[in-house]
Amino acid sequence: MTNIESANEDKISAFRVAMLGIVGGLWKKKHVYTVIQYKDEVDEKTIALDFGKKIDEAQPLIYHNMLESRKNKS
Numbered sequence: 001m002t003n004i005e006s007a008n009e010d011k012i013s014a015f016r017v018a019m020l021g022i023v024g025g026l027w028k029k030k031h032v033y034t035v036i037q038y039k040d041e042v043d044e045k046t047i048a049l050d051f052g053k054k055i056d057e058a059q060p061l062i063y064h065n066m067l068e069s070r071k072n073k074s
Contacts, residue, residue: 001066003037004059007048034059 009031034049051058 001036001038001062001069002044003035004063004066005035006055006059007033007035031055034062036062 031050031052032055034051034055035046036049037044037046039045049058
C-alpha cells in the first residue's frame with residue numbers, strides 16, 4: 001500500500017467514470033470514500049471503497065496496517 005486518503009463525491013467522480021464508464025458517472029452517492037493506492041508485481045493500482053457509517057473505524061485501522069507494513073519492510 002502506498003497511500004490512503006478520503007475523497008468526497010467531487011473527487012471520486014473522475015475515478016468512477018474511468019472505472020465504470022458513463023454508468024459510473026450517473027451513479028451518485030453522498031458518502032466519503034476511502035481511496036487506497038498500492039503497487040503489485042505489474043504496476044500501481046487505485047481502489048475506492050465505501051465503508052458507509054463505519055468509515056471512522058475502518059480508515060484508522062487500514063492506515064495503521066499500512067504503516068506497520070512499511071515498518072516491517074525496512
